[in-house]
Amino acid sequence: MRDIGEEGGRAGRREGRSVFFVDPPAFCTTVERLVAPALRSRPVAVAPPGADRATVLALSDEARGAGITRGMAVRQAKKLCPDLVLLPPNPELYARASRALHEVLRIYAPVIEPRGYGHAFLDLSGTERLFGPAIDVAARIHREVRERIGLPLSVGVAINKLVSEAAATVGAGDVGAGCIRPLPAGYIAPLQVSAGDEERFLAPHRMDVLPEVPAEIRKRLDDYQLELIGEVAAISESDLCAVFGRPGRELKSRTRGIDLRPVLPPEVRAEYHVSHTLATDTNDWGILHPLLRRFTEQLGRRLRQRHLAARRLTVAIDYTDYTSARRFVVLSDALLDLELWDAARRALTLAMTRRVAIRMISVTVGRLVESGLQLDLWDTMETTEAGDRKRTKPLPNGPLNPDVRSAAMQRALDTITTRWGRRVLSPHTIHGATDGSQRDVTAGIRSGNGQHPQSVGAPAR
Amino acid sequence: MKFTITREKLQEGLGAVAASIPTKTTLPVLSNILVEALKDGLRLSGTDLDIAVSTTIPASVDQEGAITLPARKLVDIVRELPSASIKIASSGEQRVSIDCGKSRFKLLGLPREEFPAFPSVKFDGGWKVGSKDLLKLISHVAFAASTEESRPILNGVLWELKPDRMRMVATNGHRLARMDVPITGAGGTQADLIVPPKALEQIRRLFASDQEIEIARSENHLGFRSASTQVFTRLIEGPYPNYEQVIPRENDRLATADKAALTSALRRMSIVASDQTHRIRMAFANGVCKLSVQTPDLGEAQEELAVGYDGDPLEIGFNASYLLEILKYMPTDEVRLTFKAPERAATCEPVGWDDPASYLTLVMPLRLID
Numbered sequence: 001m002r003d004i005g006e007e008g009g010r011a012g013r014r015e016g017r018s019v020f021f022v023d024p025p026a027f028c029t030t031v032e033r034l035v036a037p038a039l040r041s042r043p044v045a046v047a048p049p050g051a052d053r054a055t056v057l058a059l060s061d062e063a064r065g066a067g068i069t070r071g072m073a074v075r076q077a078k079k080l081c082p083d084l085v086l087l088p089p090n091p092e093l094y095a096r097a098s099r100a101l102h103e104v105l106r107i108y109a110p111v112i113e114p115r116g117y118g119h120a121f122l123d124l125s126g127t128e129r130l131f132g133p134a135i136d137v138a139a140r141i142h143r144e145v146r147e148r149i150g151l152p153l154s155v156g157v158a159i160n161k162l163v164s165e166a167a168a169t170v171g172a173g174d175v176g177a178g179c180i181r182p183l184p185a186g187y188i189a190p191l192q193v194s195a196g197d198e199e200r201f202l203a204p205h206r207m208d209v210l211p212e213v214p215a216e217i218r219k220r221l222d223d224y225q226l227e228l229i230g231e232v233a234a235i236s237e238s239d240l241c242a243v244f245g246r247p248g249r250e251l252k253s254r255t256r257g258i259d260l261r262p263v264l265p266p267e268v269r270a271e272y273h274v275s276h277t278l279a280t281d282t283n284d285w286g287i288l289h290p291l292l293r294r295f296t297e298q299l300g301r302r303l304r305q306r307h308l309a310a311r312r313l314t315v316a317i318d319y320t321d322y323t324s325a326r327r328f329v330v331l332s333d334a335l336l337d338l339e340l341w342d343a344a345r346r347a348l349t350l351a352m353t354r355r356v357a358i359r360m361i362s363v364t365v366g367r368l369v370e371s372g373l374q375l376d377l378w379d380t381m382e383t384t385e386a387g388d389r390k391r392t393k394p395l396p397n398g399p400l401n402p403d404v405r406s407a408a409m410q411r412a413l414d415t416i417t418t419r420w421g422r423r424v425l426s427p428h429t430i431h432g433a434t435d436g437s438q439r440d441v442t443a444g445i446r447s448g449n450g451q452h453p454q455s456v457g458a459p460a461r
Numbered sequence: 462m463k464f465t466i467t468r469e470k471l472q473e474g475l476g477a478v479a480a481s482i483p484t485k486t487t488l489p490v491l492s493n494i495l496v497e498a499l500k501d502g503l504r505l506s507g508t509d510l511d512i513a514v515s516t517t518i519p520a521s522v523d524q525e526g527a528i529t530l531p532a533r534k535l536v537d538i539v540r541e542l543p544s545a546s547i548k549i550a551s552s553g554e555q556r557v558s559i560d561c562g563k564s565r566f567k568l569l570g571l572p573r574e575e576f577p578a579f580p581s582v583k584f585d586g587g588w589k590v591g592s593k594d595l596l597k598l599i600s601h602v603a604f605a606a607s608t609e610e611s612r613p614i615l616n617g618v619l620w621e622l623k624p625d626r627m628r629m630v631a632t633n634g635h636r637l638a639r640m641d642v643p644i645t646g647a648g649g650t651q652a653d654l655i656v657p658p659k660a661l662e663q664i665r666r667l668f669a670s671d672q673e674i675e676i677a678r679s680e681n682h683l684g685f686r687s688a689s690t691q692v693f694t695r696l697i698e699g700p701y702p703n704y705e706q707v708i709p710r711e712n713d714r715l716a717t718a719d720k721a722a723l724t725s726a727l728r729r730m731s732i733v734a735s736d737q738t739h740r741i742r743m744a745f746a747n748g749v750c751k752l753s754v755q756t757p758d759l760g761e762a763q764e765e766l767a768v769g770y771d772g773d774p775l776e777i778g779f780n781a782s783y784l785l786e787i788l789k790y791m792p793t794d795e796v797r798l799t800f801k802a803p804e805r806a807a808t809c810e811p812v813g814w815d816d817p818a819s820y821l822t823l824v825m826p827l828r829l830i831d
Contacts, residue, residue, distance in 0.1 A: 332609050369737045374780060375804055375825040376634050377707040 017195075018134040019263060020122040021164040022105065022141070023154040025172045025188070027118035028058035031097040032087055034150050043081050047074045049088045055277055057089060094118070101151060104144050108137055113263045118151070121161050123263035138190035157192035162259035165211045166202060167191045198257025203230030210254060217244060217251060229255050272302050275362030281320040283357050289345060295363040296340035304414060309333035309371035313340060315347035318360035327351040335371050336410045462526025462551040464498045466518070468542050468561065474505045474518040475536050477667050477690065482532040483509040490575040493529035496549075496557075497573070498522045506579070507532060512660045513579050513693040514667065526551055527573040538566055580693045582684035587677030588622055588649035592668045592687070594642045594818075598629040599665045601640050601790050601820060603658040607633035617655035617697035619704070622676075624651065630704050631658070636783045636824040637704060638790070643817050649676075654683060655701055660694030667692060708823065709806045712799035714772035716745055717812055720796050723750075724788045726764050730754045731781035733762040739781045740827045745800075746774035754781075777803045778827035784809075787822045804828060 024030060029044045043063040048054040054074045056063075066081035077084055094117040102120065105112055108131055109122035124134060131137045138155040145153050156167025171191040193201045202210065207221055210229055220243070226232050232240075233255035240248030253259070274295045282288070292315075303310060311333060316326035327350035329343045344363050352358070417425050475494065483491055486509070495506040503520035506513065528551050538559060539547070548560040559566040598620075607615035612634060621628040630639045660683075667690050668674055675686040678696070685692040730741045734754045744751040750768045755761040777800060788796065793811035800807045808823045 373738055373740065373778075373827045374635055375828060377632065377637060377806060377823070377825050378634065378702065 017159040018124045018128070019158055019161055019164045020109070020124060020134070020138060020141075021156045021161065021168040022101075022118075022120050022122065023156070023165075023168040023172055024101070024118040024145075024151045025154055026058065026060050026064075027097075027151075028089075028094055029060040029063075029087075030151060031094055031118075032090070033060075034097075035093065039085060042085050043068075043083055044085045044087060045074075045077060046087050046089055047077075049086070054279070097149065097151070100149050101145060104141065104148060107144075108141060111263050111265055113265060121164070121263045135190060135192045138192065142188075142190055152188055154188045155190040157190060158198065158257075159193075159195045160198075160257070160259040161261050161263065162211060162254060163193050163198045163201065163257045166205070166209050166257075167193050169209050169211070170205060193257075199233060199255075202255065202257050203228065203233060205229050207232065212254065213251065214247065217247060220244070271364050271366035271368065272299050273362060273364040274298055275316075275360065277360045278358065281357035281359045283352065283355065288348060288358070288361065291361065292344040292348060292363065293337075293341050296344050297337050299363060299365050300335060300337040300340050300410075301414070301417075303335045303365065303368070303371070304410070307371050308368045309335040310340070310365035311367035311369060312365070313343040313347055314364040314366065315344055315351050316362045316364070317348070317351050317358045319354060320357040320359050322359075325351045325353065331365075333369060333371060334365075336406050337413075338406055338410075340365065462496075462498045462528060462557070463524040463549070464503060464520045464522040465546050465548050466503060466520040468539060468544050468547055470518045470520070471503075471547055472536075472539050474503065474516050475532075475539060477516045478505045478507040478514050479532055479536050480666065481507040481509060481512050481514040481663060490529055490571050490577070492532060493571055493576070494532045494535060495527065495529050495573060495576045497527040498525050500525065506576070508577060508579070510577065511657065511695050512663060513691075514663060515579065515691045516667070517689045524550075528554070528557060528570045529573055529576050530557060530568055530570040534568060538568070579691075580679060580682035580684070580695075582677050582679045582682055582693060584675050584677040584684065584686055586649065587675055587684075589646070589673055589675055590627065590644060592672040592674050593670045594627065594644060595674060596665055596668065596670055597818060598627060598640050598642055599661045601792070602629040602631045602638045603661045603665075604786060604790060605631040605633060605636055605638035605822070606658045609633070614655065614697060614699045614701060616657065617701075618658055618661060619701045620654045620656055622649065622652045622654070630701070632702070632704060635780070636787065636822065637707070638787070638822045639704070639708075639820075641819045652678065653701070654678065655697040655699070656683060657694060657697060660692065663692055663694075707806060708821070709799070709801055709808060712801045712805075712808060714745070714775055714800040715770070716750065716772075716798045716800075717769035718750065718766065718796055718798065720788055720791055720794055722766055723768075723796070724785060726752050726766050727781050727785050727788070729764060730762055731785070733760050734781050735759075738827060739783075740778055741781045741784075742776060742778050742829060744774070744776045745770045745772070747771070772800075775800055775803065776829065777807065778829040779807075779824065780827055783824050787824060790822075792816070792820065 028046045032044060032046070033039045041062065042060075043066055044060040045056045045063050045068060046058040047056050056068060056070055056072050056074060056077050059068055059070060063077070063081060063084060066084070068077045068080055068084070074086065078086075098114070098117050101118055102112060102114065105120060105122055108127070109124055110127070111123040113121040113123075115121060124131070124137060127137070128134065131140075134157050138157050142153045142155055145151050154168045154172035156164040156169070156171055158164040158167055168191070171188055206227055207213065207218060207229055221232060232251065235252075237249055237252040240252050242248070244251060276291060276295070278287075299310075311331050312328050313331055313334070314326055314328040316324060318324045327347045329347045329350070331339065331343055334340055334343060348361075413425060478494055482494065486492055488510075491509060495504075497504040497506070498520070499517075500522065502517050503522070504515060504517045506515040508514070542561045542564060545562050549557055551557045554572045555570050557568050557570060559568060603618050606618050610616070615633055619630040621630075625645070626641055626643050628639065628641045630637065632638070664674075664685055668685070668687055672687045677684050677686075681696050681698060683694050683696055727741065730752050731739055731754075733756055734741055735756045741752060741754045744753070745768065748767060748770055750766045750770065751763065752766060753761070753763045787809050791809065791811050793814045795812040797810045797812050798807060799810075803826060806823045806825050808821060810821055814820065
């Protein structure tokens with residue numbers, strides 16, 4: 001166990017906050033190796049199958065050692081490492097492993113904010129009398145996860161999310177090309193940054209360690225040859241604002257280890273995201289619309305499972321010339337596939353202002369609220385004597401209440417897919433097309449590239 | 462065109478018409494007011510193509526004619542002029558001069574031919590209703606109409622005209638307001654009309670409460686006419702939802718409360734309620750209503766209110782803003798709330814209302830997760 005700045009600092013044990021960041025290094029490939037031990041010690045990468053332009057989504061340390069990085073084209077990765085074992089993404093497996101990991105975390109943490117497969121922020125503030133010092137809890141979590149699931153963990157402990165994530169990154173030595181120290185072969189000791197020592201801890205590290213810094217700011221800092229966090233922290237806020245505008249103030253705060261974001265449970269999680277890199281750049285609506293349909297089904301399922309509704313949907317696109325555009329549409333507590341799909345098409349129409357092919361498309365639903373709280377006059381619920389809620393049929397009032405009818409249809413579809421699986425109801429035609437342009441969605445996706453969407457939630461690591 | 466008018470009369474006429482002028486439009490002439498100098502006075506008209514308003518004001522007309530003038534500029538100029546008579550004269554098709562005291566303006570307009578024609582609605586054989594009854598219906602019901610686009614039909618107010626009564630109903634799917642007013646000698650035939658609330662708001666604003674209003678419909682327009690003012694609106698087409706089936710008949714738990722006290726308590730609770738759901742909890746038992754709110758990221762609040770309630774204990778959740786809005790339009794100091802179950806519609810009615818009209822509002826609860 002390591003404790004940076006044991007003596008504490010000027011802030012002392014400020015507000016008694018204790019935030020953990022749990023980072024299972026190379027989570028996807030590690031999980032794949034747990035189910036296929038023959039892959040151990042071999043360079044492994046996860047990438048969508050059957051497409052030369054697919055990019056690497058996750059990779060093992062051996063693959064990284066061969067010079068492969070996340071986001072690299074599969075073709076290039078194979079050139080660098082001919083022995084590379086390519087595995088298709090297995091979201092169900094990763095989700096199962098994440099659930100198993102969170103079961104352990106839930107023993108200790110009252111509030112967990114998942115962040116992509118396996119990764120999570122934990123807020124253990126106020127649990128010291130119950131579980132003991134934070135660093136001991138981190139060690140216990142580390143040991144139990146290793147024993148129960150077989151996953152190595154890097155755990156960072158600090159008073160906020162920013163520094164705990166940086167500490168976990170430093171602990172894992174996982175800083176991409178600018179690797180600070182080699183990843184230890186076995187045990188990765190939890191790393192705690194004492195309250196008040198955030199700035200001193202961050203200062204000697206490269207900017208790569210600092211999370212939540214936009215790519216364009218990183219690039220400009222690189223142009224100015226400002227490589228260390230401490231070098232940026234030494235610049236006055238007014239000078240940073242003169243260069244970066246308003247984000248300069250936030251950059252100053254972050255380099256000093258200041259972060260006021262709370263740890264939020266999934267119920268109040270800010271947004272869900274899904275993205276996809278196309279096999280062949282295109283701006284053909286016949287390919288993009290069915291893709292949006294698939295995305296919105298995934299996002300809609302997530303929202304409904306968590307009883308959430310979205311009030312904003314954003315579509316972001318990367319053009320083939322590496323410029324990007326994004327547009328959002330405001331929703332009225334949307335959680336049905338058709339609502340989301342309609343909004344996604346509108347947002348895509350707004351975003352696609354150029355006659356240039358698209359290489360990547362993503363959909364994000366945000367401003368999430370609890371759904372189904374407000375009861376509708378034409379869709380009543382009854383509580384049975386046993387206390388169970390029984391939904392009565394929507395009252396018959398013709399075509400005037402599409403919300404209720406659509407919701408009833410969505411419930412029926414969800415019931416079928418929950419019982420028989422998602423593939424049993426592969427969408428064949430696009431429902432609700434008002435222009436009469438019904439088309440075969442499955443064919444559209446197959447003609448796209450046959451890839452699976454890259455990820456749901458935060459990107460896989 | 463040449464006429465003289467007092468500043469007050471012109472300002473009054475412009476005020477009546479200006480509200481129908483759209484703030485943003487792709488058709489430039491819609492930003493203008495049609496000014497027509499007629500034998501019997503000055504007629505001002507404006508439209509956004511959904512609603513058209515026309516009003517006639519007394520003026521001394523020396524020469525008849527018409528022109529359209531930019532509404533906002535004309536309103537601003539007249540507002541700033543001193544209280545004196547204003548002389549307006551046109552020179553050509555697109556220019557007018559405005560003289561008042563020592564002030565002189567020249568304003569460019571557009572030819573009247575570009576102004577869209579008003580809907581042709583024949584008032585012969587229409588209905589005649591007292592504006593007092595109509596305004597009462599509008600002011601108590603129109604607020605409940607939906608403003609969301611997901612169910613367009615709910616963006617309108619259902620107006621049922623029958624020989625012996627008028628009824629208005631509006632709902633957004635979560636709350637509903639219904640009012641009946643008995644009438645006599647309205648004429649016309651029985652009709653169900655779905656009217657945009659914006660048009661009803663214009664009616665409420667433009668017609669005094671002691672007038673008789675003539676009402677007539679064409680195929681998809683509705684016209685309102687008094688001695689000096691006409692309003693036309695496009696009707697919303699389609700069948701209105703069967704609202705009768707959602708009005709609860711079996712609510713057997715009754716509570717009476719002081720409107721002002723309940724409103725104050727709800728206002729206090731809603732400060733701490735979620736900005737998204739406005740959820741508050743109301744627990745009725747033994748003559749007391751315990752209001753409480755708990756918002757995880759913010760805090761909590763409780764308050765007790767004396768009410769007339771002797772039914773079984775009941776806990777029910779509501780969107781506080783829906784309740785506050787309903788209470789705002791309740792015409793009496795005391796209100797009666799009725800319930801059946803926590804997930805069934807609740808009603809709110811005035812108690813002791815000395816009026817021939819009958820008024821009912823209902824609101825669906827918010828589900829209490831715990």
